[in-house]
Structure formats: structure tokens, C-alpha cells
């Protein structure tokens with residue numbers, strides 16, 4: 001591992017949308033096995049940063065390194081095949097696939113061996129691969145507490161369960177770097193606890209580097225050893241949960257948001273309170 005052992009390193013990233021500076025010289029680093037929180041008011045640039053890290057958006061300036069390798073010009077598919085996974089802020093499930101199929105499909109890119117001929121002949125190797133993928137899917141669904149939903153169509157699930165399916169799909173093929181964009185939104189307290197357990201285990205036992213965006217600040221502070229705070233495209237604070245919580249700039253950024261939103265305009269304002 002290079003770069004002082006960082007699984008993910010973001011350096012001096014700028015993104016402009018016309019006159020808007022969505023990201024302005026943003027840098028952060030996540031080590032293997034670390035869960036790093038990324039917080040900030042609405043419009044701070046969190047999702048834009050995820051887009052840059054996952055390869056959906058090319059930055060105007062700056063670099064993204066994974067395990068010391070510069071991936072800034074690599075496609076999202078390339079990054080995914082090298083262990084990067086993400087979930088999206090807006091729910092992204094295939095309504096007509098079952099919950100179990102989401103976890104099987106996530107492993108299919110590895111292929112079954114033997115090419116087209118093996119497909120046609122349903123070779124034994126192919127069947128073994130298939131069986132292993134189904135076993136892995138079942139294991140992940142159990143860990144996420146949604147094994148009872150395996151045969152259900154994803155389109156029919158309430159939001160908390162749908163979020164959990166997104167998590168299961170993201171980890172079905174074990175990630176090296178996992179980006180979670182508001183994974184707990186719409187989850188009940190017991191689902192949030194389950195989410196925390198899964199993420200902790202991934203980081204602690206498998207060494208996955210996790211970057212987690214959440215508006216529920218209490219949840220982030222509990223789960224993340226380190227937190228980075230964005231506001232209007234800039235990093236305004238970073239440190240342990242306690243350090244960030246005590247930082248007056250962070251309080252000002254959040255207070256500003258609450259005042260701008262007048263509470264009622266933003267249903268998440270309540271969750272943002274300290």
C-alpha cells in the first residue's frame with residue numbers, strides 16, 4: 001500500500017457547474033478499515049465528491065487515488081472492478097428484480113468461466129459458480145437482516161428495506177472502498193443499527209475503507225472515527241467526532257442551514273441538530 005497506507009486519497013479536487021463552485025480544492029484520505037464520515041449542509045458538495053470518486057464526473061482539477069494508484073481518468077466500471085462500490089442518494093433498485101437477484105447480479109461481472117460455450121452447455125463449472133453466488137447472496141442478506149425478503153420484488157419494498165437492499169448489493173462482491181450516500185435515510189432505528197453493524201464488520205474484519213455521507217449527524221458521530229465537514233464546496237473541518245462537534249465553523253455552517261431552511265422547508269433539519 002502506498003501513500004502512507006491510504007485506500008482512498010482525494011487531492012485538491014475542483015468541480016464547477018457554470019458559476020457554481022461545487023467543490024473547491026477538496027482533499028481527504030481514508031485508510032483501509034477506517035469509517036470516515038462526510039457531512040455538511042444541503043448543497044455542500046458531498047454527492048458531487050462521490051461522483052468524482054466513483055468516476056461518474058471528471059473533476060476540473062485534482063486527483064483520486066485508490067491504493068496509491070491514480071484512477072482519476074478511469075471509468076466507473078474500471079473502478080468498480082477494482083473494488084470500489086457506491087450507493088446513491090436517490091434510491092436505485094431494479095423494481096422487477098428480486099432482492100436476492102440484486103446480490104447475485106452484483107457478482108456476475110466476474111463471469112462464469114468457459115465463455116459462451118460453457119453458457120450453452122451449462123457446464124458444471126458454470127453451475128458451481130452460480131451456486132456460490134447464490135450462497136454469497138444468501139449470506140449477505142442474512143447479515144443485512146433481509147433474508148426473509150429474498151424472493152420479493154425490490155419495487156414493492158418500503159424505503160428502509162429498499163435502502164438495506166442497496167447496501168446488500170454494494171457489499172455482495174466484497175468492496176475495498178465503499179461510498180455510502182445517505183444510506184440511513186428512511187431507515188427505522190433497528191435498521192440503522194443493522195446498517196452500522198454491517199459497515200463496522202466490513203471495515204473491522206475485511207479492511208474495507210468506508211466513506212459515509214449522512215444528514216443524521218448523531219448517527220455519523222457514533223459510527224465514524226473521523227469526520228470531514230464540507231460547506232459550499234470547501235472542507236471547513238476535519239477530525240474526530242468530538243473535535244468536529246466542538247468546531248465553531250461547523251456549528252455556524254449548520255446553524256446557517258437551519259435558518260435558511262426555516263425548519264419546515266427541509267425535513268432533515270431536525271436530524272442535523274447537534
Ligand SMILES: Nc1ncnc2c1ncn2[C@@H]1O[C@H](COP(=O)(O)OP(=O)(O)OP(=O)(O)O)[C@@H](O)[C@H]1O
Nearest residue numbers: 017020022040041042043044045046047048049089
Ligand atoms: N448536475 C448539476 N448541475 C448543476 N449544478 C449542480 C449539479 N449537481 C450539483 N450541483 C450543485 O452543486 C452543489 C453541490 O451539490 P451536491 O448535490 O453535491 O450537494 P450535497 O452536499 O450532496 O447536498 P445534499 O445534502 O442536498 O444531498 C449545489 O449547489 C448543487 O446545486
Ligand SMILES: [Mg+2]
Nearest residue numbers: 046047048089
Ligand atoms: Mg447529496
